[in-house]
Amino acid sequence: MPAGSKANARVAIVGAGPVGMVCALALNRRGIAVTVFEQEPFPPVEQRAATTHPSTLEMLEELGVTQKIVPLGMVSTAYRFHDRVTNTVVAEFNLDLMKDEFRFPFALQYEQYKMTASIAAEYANAGDFDVRFSHGVTALTQHADHVDLDIATPEGPDKLRADYVIGCDGGRSTVRKHSEIEFEGFTYPEQFIKIATPFDVATLNPNLVLRNYFSDPNEWCNLFKVRGEEPGGLWRAIFPLQADETEESALDPDNIEQRMQKFFPKPGRYETRYVNVYGVHQRVAGTFRKGRVLLAGDSAHLNNPIGGMGMNGGIHDGINLADKLARVIHGEAGDDLLDLYSRQRRHAAVKYVQAQTIANKRLMEERDPAIRQANFDQLRRTADNPETARSYMRRAALFDSLRDAAAVT
Ligand SMILES: Cc1cc2nc3c(=O)[nH]c(=O)nc-3n(C[C@H](O)[C@H](O)[C@H](O)COP(=O)(O)OP(=O)(O)OC[C@H]3O[C@@H](n4cnc5c(N)ncnc54)[C@H](O)[C@@H]3O)c2cc1C
Incomplete structure (x- = not known):
């Protein structure tokens, strides 16, 4: 020794x-x-x-x-940035491009x-x-x-x-x-709310992949798929609370429903599996x-x-x-x-x-329309050029x- x-x-x-x-x-x-x-x-x-x-x-x-x-x-190969206002995809980053470099060209x-x-x-x-x-x-x-x-x-x-x-x-x-x-x-002054639903949100929007970031000057959202404990899995959405919104009000079932419907309107109520409000x-x-x-x-x-x-x-x-x-x-x-x-x-x-x-x-x-547009243009250019897309994915994957x-x- x-x-x-x-x-x-x-x-x-x-x-x-x-x-x-x-x-x-x-x-x-x-x-x-x-x-x-x-x-x-x-x-x-x-x-x-x-x-x-x-x-x-x-x-x-x-x-x-x-x-x-x-x-x-x-296995999640691609992630997408969406503009929630125009309901369009701004940019996609696909880890397939990193196959020659990453031992696992995907996030799990x-x-x-x-x-x-x-x-x-x-x-x-x-x-x-x-x-x-x-x-x-x-x-x-x-x-x-x-x-x-x-x-x-x-x-x-x-x-x-x-x-x-x-x-x-x-x-x-x-x-x-x-x-x-x-x-x-x-x-941060505002809290976040996390809502998980077994409803297959992808049936409402063909542009969804397993990991999605929606930019919105009023209420952004992250939307991810997780396995959960049931065969169809769960979609998990994270939103910010509004500045004057209390935890109690955000957790009110009617307000949860309204938040989901505003995001992805559908007939009938959303079933939820878990909902939490937390500080960040x-x-x-x-x-x-x-x-x-x-x-x-x-x-x-x-x-x-x-x-x-x-x-x-x-x-x-x-x-x-x-x-x-x-x-x-x-x-x-x-x-x-x-x-x-x-x-x-x-x-x-x-x-x-x-x-x-x-x-x-x-x-x-981002709220300023000109800065939002400049951000989107930059993100699109980064994703469209294989070399800049590769650097972006190297950084995002830590x-x-x-x-x-x-x-x-
Ligand atoms: C909604 C949400 C989504 C997230 N998504 C991601 C993601 O996709 N990817 C990612 O990388 N991160 C994500 N994170 C962050 C991630 O959850 C945390 O960074 C992670 O849990 C940290 O792990 P930890 O083991 O350091 O601490 P914790 O997971 O907090 O574990 C700490 C443990 O210590 C125990 N403990 C505390 N005090 C004591 C004590 N005095 N004695 C004995 N035991 C004690 C607790 O009970 C707990 O089990 C997310 C966080 C949130 C809130």
């Missing part, structure tokens, strides 16, 4: 969301003992991320996950909770991959050579001593707060490392969901961190490598995910963010 390596090191991961579970699996594959604490009694079923980009599919393939989830999800529509549950079911509680549900971390204390965690369990309070702690505990991260790490950025933030933690505490995923960065980058960027954090932390624990590198993790992934979060998602939202909601982050020293 190399000098400096620690044979019985244990890493505690707080949160069994997609980032926590992928990071735990990647560390465990490198021979590191992990304990994952999840406050919920079982893998949470949350209707959030559904799009996994080609760059993430490549990483998950190395863990044996992509091969299992591709047959269960929906597969809900995050299904991926998380399948990793938990297949790998957890074997080979020192310990996952404890109904275990909420309430506090942590750092020492020179370990971290003590306080945990609330159904049997009462418990404690665990870990060599390192990774906070994958989402936007309200207890780990981040207890480590006194700033979460800089802003919250653009925030990045001041650092992703403080001593023996590390942050990854939503605990480290939050962004709006336009472009599907939050979970993808979080999984990229988890894979980058697992590699570096394993090298530190195995004595192959000094622990300053963990500062490099923080610099690289913070760079990707700020320069790519924050910048791109803020720009995506502006494009969807390959540029990975290349640039790797160059950060």
Whole structure:
């Protein structure tokens, strides 16, 4: 064993969301003992991320996950930008064009909770991959050579001593707060509403593909297909609430119906499967490392969901961190490598995910007719030229963010 390596090191991961579970699996594959604490009694079923980009599919393939989830999800080759006012397609980006470059020239529509549950079911509680549900971390204390965690369990309070702690505990991260790490950025004034319907919206509009972005100066919309739990799948629409609209009013069944009918008029009421209103933030933690505490995923960065980058960027954090932390624990590198993790992934979060998602939202909601037209012309030109279309897809699939982050020293 190399000098400096620690044979019985244990890493505690707080949160069994997609980032926590992928990071735990990647560390465990490198021979590191992990304990994952999840406050919920079982893998949470949350209707959030559904799009996994080609760059993430490549990483998950190395863990044996992509091969299992591709047959269960929906393969989405193209995505389209629509002008909702004229009901026309502005531009289409087709990942077929990237066949010579991307190992997976498609995005996979597969809900995050299904991926998380399948990793938990297949790998957890074997080979020192310990996952404890109904275990909420309430506090942590750092020492020179370990971290003590306080945990609330159904049997009462418990404690665990870990060599390192990774906070994958989402936007309200207890780990981040207890480590006194700033979460800089802003919250949008308007909330978003997500409506899922089993009605096949594609029968009303032949221009739909599995992923659609509708620009509209009054009410933009993202419309995606997901598998859901039924054979025909679900269409999931995300809209902004109006500035003076309350959550209660938006959730009123008649207002949900009106919102859907205004978008895609059809005879009869829309059936819905789930509807949520949620706040949207653009925030990045001041650092992703403080001593023996590390942050990854939503605990480290939050962004709006336009472009599907939050979970993808979080999984990229988890894979980058697992590699570096394993090298530190195995004595192959000094622990300053963990500062490099923080610099690289913070760079990707700020320069790519924050910048791109803020720009995506502006494009969807632009009100000035001249700017809207200029945006559409630019998007059309980008999509029509194979070279610019390729660069656009590389950036949107987060390959540029990975290349640039790797160059950060
Ligand atoms: C509507 C919507 C659509 C989205 N679509 C996409 C998309 O298509 N693609 C994409 O990349 N991203 C998307 N996102 C973002 C994505 O959902 C998040 O970025 C992703 O869930 C982050 O994963 P995570 O594991 O970091 O955190 P989370 O998924 O939030 O998981 C955190 C886990 O930690 C647990 N936890 C919290 N506190 C504690 C504690 N103290 N102790 C123990 N456990 C704790 C929670 O119960 C939870 O299970 C979307 C988000 C929304 C809202």
